[in-house]
Amino acid sequence: MRTEVRYRVTVPFRVDVAGAELEMLVLAAQPDGCVGIDLDSGAFVRAIYPTDSGEPLEAFDITTAPIGPPLDPPDIVRPEAVPLAAAPERVGSLSPKKAERYLQALRHPAHGPLLGFAAVSVPYWTFVGDRPSLALLDPSEGPLVLATPTGYECRFGWQGTVHQFPLGDRRLAAELVGLRRRRSSPRELTRILGYRPGRLLIVVAGPVDGTCTKQVAALLPGR
Numbered sequence: 001m002r003t004e005v006r007y008r009v010t011v012p013f014r015v016d017v018a019g020a021e022l023e024m025l026v027l028a029a030q031p032d033g034c035v036g037i038d039l040d041s042g043a044f045v046r047a048i049y050p051t052d053s054g055e056p057l058e059a060f061d062i063t064t065a066p067i068g069p070p071l072d073p074p075d076i077v078r079p080e081a082v083p084l085a086a087a088p089e090r091v092g093s094l095s096p097k098k099a100e101r102y103l104q105a106l107r108h109p110a111h112g113p114l115l116g117f118a119a120v121s122v123p124y125w126t127f128v129g130d131r132p133s134l135a136l137l138d139p140s141e142g143p144l145v146l147a148t149p150t151g152y153e154c155r156f157g158w159q160g161t162v163h164q165f166p167l168g169d170r171r172l173a174a175e176l177v178g179l180r181r182r183r184s185s186p187r188e189l190t191r192i193l194g195y196r197p198g199r200l201l202i203v204v205a206g207p208v209d210g211t212c213t214k215q216v217a218a219l220l221p222g223r
Contacts, residue, residue, distance in 0.1 A: 008018055018069050022047070022082065025094060026061040026171065028201050028218035033084070035134060035203060035217060036063070042147035044106060044134045046080045046203075054083045054087025057091065059220060060099050077127035077204055077212050080127015096195070098219040103199070103220075108135040110159060115204060119164060120214055124207035133204040136220075143197055143219060145176065145184040152176060154216040156200060168205060168215035189219065 024036035024045055033048040034057055057063065068085035075081040108114065116131040130169070141157035145167060152167040165175055173191060176184060190196045197219035206212035 014127075018067055018085070020067050022065055022067050022084065022088075024063050024065070024088060026057045026063060026088075027059055027220065028203075029057060029171065030168075030203075030217070031170075034088070037106070039102070042105055043056045044080045044132065045082050046078045046134070047082055047084050049084040049087050051087075057088065057090060058093075059125045060096065061090050061220060062092040062094060063090050065089060069179065072110065074129060076127045077124070078133045079129050080132065080134060083194055088092055100223060106136050107136075108137045108202075113175065114163070114200065115214060120163075121211045124210050124212055136139060136199060137202065138199055138222065142186060143171075143189065143200060143216070144186070145181075145189060147176070147182040154200070154219070156216075161185060162209070165202070165214045165216050166205075168203065168217045169219065172219065193219060195221040 022045065023039045024047060025039055026034050026036045028035045029051070030046070031051070033046065033051065034044050036047060037043070038045050039062070049065070065088035066085040068083040071081060071083055078086040115133070115135050137158055139156035139158050143154050144154040145152055145154050152173045153164050154167045155162065155164040172193070179192070181188070184192065186197065199220040199222050200216055201220060202214050203215050203217040205215045
């Protein structure tokens with residue numbers, strides 16, 4: 001019988017007490033908030049707040065915000081989810097080089113299936129809140145962004161396998177639509193982004209129609 005190896009990352013305890021201040025290093029915008037790193041603990045955070053009530057945030061911005069009441073019921077797909085009492089306030093930023101000390105510790109292990117399951121999508125009912133919904137990885141080839149009938153997707157190599165996931169970065173997708181790009185190589189993406197995309201932020205998104213799907217939430221600078 002085949003035993004699946006689940007992805008687990010051990011991080012220091014992250015405070016989630018309502019009213020406590022969360023200082024966060026932003027990695028990517030999301031439809032209902034953003035993905036970041038709690039600077040106190042080094043743990044991943046999926047901050048939830050009304051995105052129309054705050055300023056636009058960029059990768060490696062540093063923000064602060066008070067934590068709101070806990071989710072009820074808990075988010076079993078996104079165990080890193082933290083509701084904020086207010087939209088985060090930008091208080092500074094880090095260079096990619098200085099941000100590396102936080103990113104390095106959160107890289108996906110070089111074994112087992114990506115985020116604990118091999119498929120691109122899995123049914124919502126299979127989640128019980130016991131596995132991370134975020135991963136940082138350094139692709140061995142690519143990334144290549146392609147237009148498909150359902151939107152843009154990102155193709156990349158990792159651990160000897162070629163993966164292709166939906167592109168969850170809405171800003172990049174909108175820019176590619178404006179440029180009428182059907183296929184963007186790493187060199188073209190470097191011109192568009194202003195840096196070489198050497199690291200990918202992968203998230204589990206959904207559920208949509210009872211299914212949760214891996215997405216490329218951001219193409220980040222590499223080391």
